[in-house]
Amino acid sequence: AQSVSQHNHHVILSEAASLELGCNYSYGGTVNLFWYVQYPGQHLQLLLKYFSGDPLVKGIKGFEAEFIKSKFSFNLRKPSVQWSDTAEYFCAVNAKQAGTALIFGKGTTLSVSS
Amino acid sequence: GAVVSQHPSRVICKSGTSVKIECRSLDFQATTMFWYRQFPKQSLMLMATSNEGSKATYEQGVEKDKFLINHASLTLSTLTVTSAHPEDSSFYICSASFSRGGTYEQYFGPGTRLTVT
Numbered sequence: 001a002q003s004v005s006q007h008n009h010h011v012i013l014s015e016a017a018s019l020e021l022g023c024n025y026s027y028g029g030t031v032n033l034f035w036y037v038q039y040p041g042q043h044l045q046l047l048l049k050y051f052s053g054d055p056l057v058k059g060i061k062g063f064e065a066e067f068i069k070s071k072f073s074f075n076l077r078k079p080s081v082q083w084s085d086t087a088e089y090f091c092a093v094n095a096k097q098a099g100t101a102l103i104f105g106k107g108t109t110l111s112v113s114s
Numbered sequence: 115g116a117v118v119s120q121h122p123s124r125v126i127c128k129s130g131t132s133v134k135i136e137c138r139s140l141d142f143q144a145t146t147m148f149w150y151r152q153f154p155k156q157s158l159m160l161m162a163t164s165n166e167g168s169k170a171t172y173e174q175g176v177e178k179d180k181f182l183i184n185h186a187s188l189t190l191s192t193l194t195v196t197s198a199h200p201e202d203s204s205f206y207i208c209s210a211s212f213s214r215g216g217t218y219e220q221y222f223g224p225g226t227r228l229t230v231t
Contacts (some may be wrong), residue, residue: 001201036222043207043222043225044158044207051217082124097220098218099211100144100218102151102158102209102220105154107156107157109155
């Protein structure tokens, strides 16, 4: 069975600090990888996704993530966070086949102080 | 494109009553739809997977007689919470999947907040 582990439960940063959120997955086959963001009181938004090709993926709002197959990792990064990045971040994975659901990590709460 | 809607966005019901939540893919035909629930400050937990015209597949621990899923068409799936109790209060989110360029993308609805009093 697939599982997703997010190492950081709550991250607190000042504006302009760099961000890296860890994500590791467990699955025997090939996967698609995703990062979603959920702002307070809002629904999920897709930040970025990896299906194949270049393991460094760029998403919206200046976020990027790197897929390292040997480490089963897909860490999210942003060089300089803003107060508006305060949100919940979820890593998710699904198997590369039709009809498979996304499995989510427990999420990381990011708090950015101005 | 690829918009998924849910109705209602919020619902309050009394304990013992049933509540139906609709999930629609507005501009595409979804081969598969998924239902998740999210408790406050927690992650999304998959409840069930449904394909049009067939019975839903429920995750372990999810009562299929309590959470009835009907996938009537390629654009509509409904979740009915039967005999709701306060512990069913949660945020219910659906997603819809379709093939695009050989990959299967999932798009999430905005969620439905259910409060059972």
